[in-house]
Amino acid sequence: MMLTNILNFPVNLDKFKDVEVPSLFQTYSGKQIDLNNINPDDLIIEDIAEALSRLPRFVGQAKSEISVGEHSLHVCYESPEELKLEGLMDDTSEYLLNDIAKPIKNLLPDYQHYEHLLMTALAEKFKFQYPKPASIKDADIRVVKYEWHQYKINQRPSADIPAPELIRDIFLEQFYKYERK
Structure with a gap:
């Protein structure tokens, strides 16, 4: 099957028929994450910053672009000094689970279960309160x-x-400034 003239994307899709797509989450750095068996070594702050800097808030329905990463920075800036890390990491589970609108999230108990599992693992790995x-x-x-x-x-x-790369870099800068060793 040939796609033509769709955003200058003429591609013969037949050559991709044998490509294996992992059933686990695959992060930007290539880590594969199973939410039923989270390995803390697979939770990489650079993957989190990369994803959150590109993930739109308000399920992409805002008049202006804003990313979850930018939101995280806003929460960090508004947080008490001793809780800046908690403010920054507030929505980190969304790097894998996406920014689900609250009206939908409330209807998805399985989502909330996995969000809790992931946030617990992230909090343990990165030493923030959850x-x-x-x-x-x-x-x-x-x-x-x-x-x-x-x-x-x-x-x-x-x-x-702000460009996603700028949000990513500031997110990482703030993380390294407030991380707990």
């Missing part, structure tokens, strides 16, 4: 309201939208 402290929940709520107004219902100039 479940999140009340002050982080408060910071997250304040940030969501700000982002709803600034990005969901209003359009910011495209020149003000």
